[in-house]
Amino acid sequence: MSRISRKGETLILEYDLFSLPTAQHKAGLAGLLLHLDSLRQRRISPIPQATVTGTGAEIEITRDSLQTVFDDLYDAEWSEVESKQKWKDKEPKQIVLREIEDQGKKKTEKRFIYDAVEPKGRFIKDLFGDDNDLWVQLWRNMLWNILRVKPLTRTVYEKRANNMPSPLGTEFWNLLYKANSLQKKGEILTDSISRAIFVGAEDKNPEKVSFQGPINENLLLHFWTLASLIFVPRANKLERTKEQGLKISRQEKGVVFAIPEPLNLKEFLQDFKDVARDLGSAADGFRPKAALVDLAEEGGLEYLYHFARRKIQGVDLSLAAVELYYLERVKNSSRQLAAERLLPRQDVLRNYETFRGRYANFLYKSLYLRNLLSGQPWYQGADAVFSLHPLPLFIYLRDHTPRDVRFFGLDVRNKLSAIADELTLKKEGGPMSDRDLDDQLALRVYRLIQTYVNLRTEEKSGKKFKDFKDDRDQANRIRYPDEYREARGKVCSNAFLALRSRRDQDFIDYFTGTICSVPQFLPEADFLMVSQALTADWPRVKTLAMLALSAHSYLMETSEEKEVAES
Numbered sequence: 370m371s372r373i374s375r376k377g378e379t380l381i382l383e384y385d386l387f388s389l390p391t392a393q394h395k396a397g398l399a400g401l402l403l404h405l406d407s408l409r410q411r412r413i414s415p416i417p418q419a420t421v422t423g424t425g426a427e428i429e430i431t432r433d434s435l436q437t438v439f440d441d442l443y444d445a446e447w448s449e450v451e452s453k454q455k456w457k458d459k460e461p462k463q464i465v466l467r468e469i470e471d472q473g474k475k476k477t478e479k480r481f482i483y484d485a486v487e488p489k490g491r492f493i494k495d496l497f498g499d500d501n502d503l504w505v506q507l508w509r510n511m512l513w514n515i516l517r518v519k520p521l522t523r524t525v526y527e528k529r530a531n532n533m534p535s536p537l538g539t540e541f542w543n544l545l546y547k548a549n550s551l552q553k554k555g556e557i558l559t560d561s562i563s564r565a566i567f568v569g570a571e572d573k574n575p576e577k578v579s580f581q582g583p584i585n586e587n588l589l590l591h592f593w594t595l596a597s598l599i600f601v602p603r604a605n606k607l608e609r610t611k612e613q614g615l616k617i618s619r620q621e622k623g624v625v626f627a628i629p630e631p632l633n634l635k636e637f638l639q640d641f642k643d644v645a646r647d648l649g650s651a652a653d654g655f656r657p658k659a660a661l662v663d664l665a666e667e668g669g670l671e672y673l674y675h676f677a678r679r680k681i682q683g684v685d686l687s688l689a690a691v692e693l694y695y696l697e698r699v700k701n702s703s704r705q706l707a708a709e710r711l712l713p714r715q716d717v718l719r720n721y722e723t724f725r726g727r728y729a730n731f732l733y734k735s736l737y738l739r740n741l742l743s744g745q746p747w748y749q750g751a752d753a754v755f756s757l758h759p760l761p762l763f764i765y766l767r768d769h770t771p772r773d774v775r776f777f778g779l780d781v782r783n784k785l786s787a788i789a790d791e792l793t794l795k796k797e798g799g800p801m802s803d804r805d806l807d808d809q810l811a812l813r814v815y816r817l818i819q820t821y822v823n824l825r826t827e828e829k830s831g832k833k834f835k836d837f838k839d840d841r842d843q844a845n846r847i848r849y850p851d852e853y854r855e856a857r858g859k860v861c862s863n864a865f866l867a868l869r870s871r872r873d874q875d876f877i878d879y880f881t882g883t884i885c886s887v888p889q890f891l892p893e894a895d896f897l898m899v900s901q902a903l904t905a906d907w908p909r910v911k912t913l914a915m916l917a918l919s920a921h922s923y924l925m926e927t928s929e930e931k932e933v934a935e936s
Contacts, residue, residue: 371585373549378431380545382585385425389586392630392692392710393567397589399596399631401438402426402638407492408441423633430545436538442591443535444489445526451480459483486523486530488512492595496645503650503657511599511624514698522565541588548584558584566590568626568694569705593628596641600625600668601660602695605731605774607759615761617773621656623697623706625665627672629688636687644675663731665695666738669711670721677718686713717741723787732762733780746807747784751912755869763915764865765923766858778919785815785920810902811913813895817884818917822860824887830856846925854924861922868915876911877903884914 370388374381389395405428408416415434420427430438455461461481468477490505497504517523529535548558559581564570567590570580582590604622609615631637651658662668669691676686695707720741728734732754740749761769763777770776788808795801801809827833830852840848864884871879880903889896902910 371583373545373552373585375549376429380430380542380549382428382430382545382588383425384428384585384589386631386634387424389589390582392628392690393593394586394589395630396593396596396628397591398426399629399634399637399641400592400594401428401589402634403496403595403641404438404442404492404592406638406642407495408437410495411491413437413441421635421638423635426634430542432538432542435542436534439535439538439541439591440529441492443525443529443537444491445486445530446489447484447530448487450483450485452483453478453480455481456483486526488526496595496642497648498646498650501648501650501657503652503655504648504660506655507599507601507657507660508594511594515624515696515703516565516568516594518698518701518703522563537591541584544584545588560584560587562587562590564703568628568696569708594626596629596631596637598627598668598672599660600627600662600665600671601656602662602665602668603731605663607762607771614769615759615771617771623695625662625668626692626694626696627668628692628694629672630690630692631687632685632689633687640676640679640687643679647675664735664738665693665707666709666711666742667734669693669709670717670738670742673711673713673718674721674725677713678722688713711742727783728780729775730777730780731774732758733777737784746804748811748912748916751916752869752908755865755915760862760865763919763922764858764861766862767854776923778921778923781916782920782923785812785917788812810898810909811916813891813899814910814913815917815920816891816895817889817899818864818914819921820889821864821884821887822857822918822921825860826853826857829860832856849924857924858922861918865915865918865922868911868918871911873907876907880910880914 370385372383374383384398386395386398389398402419402421405416405419408414414437415431416437417428417430417434419429449462451465452461461483463482465480465482466477467480468475470476488509490508493505493508494501513523525535525537544558544560551558561579562570562582566587567580601621601624603619606618606620607615608618629637629641648657648659653661659671662671672691673686673688676688680686690713691711693707693709693711694705696703696705698704721738724737724741728737736751736754737747740747743749755763760766761771764770765776765778789812792801792805792808792812795805823834830850832850832853834853837850837853838847842848867879867883868876899910
């Protein structure tokens with residue numbers, strides 16, 4: 370367990386990694402050690418001396434060295450900021466006029482200039498690299514919008530901005546000194562824990578009982594953000610516009626903390642430094658590209674992925690798990706939206722590595738990753754997604770489907786293509802699992818839908834594919850006639866809507882009487898598998914058929930201005 374001992378005017382803090390109560394405490398120990406390393410690199414002294422092992426650390430502190438740590442951790446400066454609105458109870462130092470462009474029209478707006486405290490976060494630069502200012506800015510935004518939303522919690526930064534020593538140095542030294550004296554009597558000194566340093570903490574619960582912890586463990590909670598990664602989920606907002614029809618815009622929605630639970634402390638410190646440096650400085654707008662995710666769980670998978678990819682297969686990772694906390698700002702407070710714990714399972718990480726970078730549609734990504742984490746088939750729950758969103762998000766309609774994001778059906782097509790390749794290899798290598806048989810069914814339904822869509826499109830358009838398949842552009846893309854494109858959209862739309870509204874025997878009758886009404890060229894064994902599935906599990910066949918319609922609805926565009934997001 371954690372202990373405090375004294376040697377002259379030096380206090381020795383002993384931490385056993387596996388005795389610390391939460392992942393935030395364990396990440397805090399790692400963060401403190403990373404901070405000490407940053408101070409050492411910058412030749413700042415005096416600093417605490419640390420001895421680190423795989424299972425814990427021994428840290429020697431003096432009053433002055435502890436003050437150095439807190440002065441640097443909470444170091445800040447005053448800087449000018451520009452605001453669209455006046456701040457409550459504060460007069461601006463200056464009001465300026467800015468010319469902006471809004472929907473193609475120029476107009477003038479007022480901007481209010483204030484002096485505001487800005488945390489320096491020099492240790493963040495040491496971790497992510499001197500050219501990674503975006504990571505520092507993300508860390509600052511997180512502090513002011515999530516952990517320290519209330520102005521009173523920023524006082525410690527304001528004192529440093531005014532060149533005053535951090536009051537936490539003296540406060541913790543006195544408390545630790547007292548805790549050491551009480552420890553000799555078998556007593557433990559505790560103090561309250563603020564939500565500014567511990568996600569989920571309340572100063573007092575509804576029963577007026579304060580949230581408290583031992584002093585030496587509370588110290589660690591000031592440092593867990595240094596060993597964690599911050600991700601920014603983007604909510605996708607669907608709008609109808611006169612110019613473009615359906616349009617999808619992305620908006621930031623809170624932050625996700627990926628907080629590690631180190632398993633081997635010494636190895637974790639080196640691994641984290643390598644990971645942080647490798648994340649890079651690539652930007653997407655004003656955020657680091659590596660920090661942007663489409664759902665909270667993706668943040669945890671990204672954290673685990675970056676650790677796992679550095680290891681040779683079979684070598685244990687230096688962390689046992691990652692805890693995720695999804696929070697957003699609500700007025701002058703922060704609200705926790707979700708919390709989850711992810712284990713570094715090899716099967717999940719292998720699948721995520723294959724998935725990562727190949728699939729980009731936000732709806733498909735959410736569907737796939739949640740099924741990956743829960744151990745469900747990749748398509749599970751797609752029927753619920755189809756019922757919640759407009760048809761053009763799933764069936765490609767040239768003048769209606771949004772072109773701001775990659776089309777859903779393209780990701781479905783890529784997945785089924787990957788399944789086909791995997792099954793080909795497995796057929797040559799031996800027996801198949803239940804999951805392989807499930808994938809076989811998905812391919813057979815996909816091919817049934819393909820035949821139906823192709824034949825009905827030719828009938829409806831009066832255009833035969835064989836007559837124009839060799840008419841290609843410079844990129845070797847087929848030039849589909851407009852009549853053929855329009856007919857395909859109608860065929861897929863009608864079938865998709867008909868399937869979506871049917872269930873039980875009504876669905877089975879439609880599938881057999883409509884989809885299977887055209888000549889099909891599947892082997893008898895394939896028909897038998899689909900027939901058995903229709904009887905035993907019609908919802909699965911329905912979901913697979915609707916996914917197949919989405920995939921087959923898209924035809925590659927040849928006009929640059931019509932191109933849908935494909936990469």
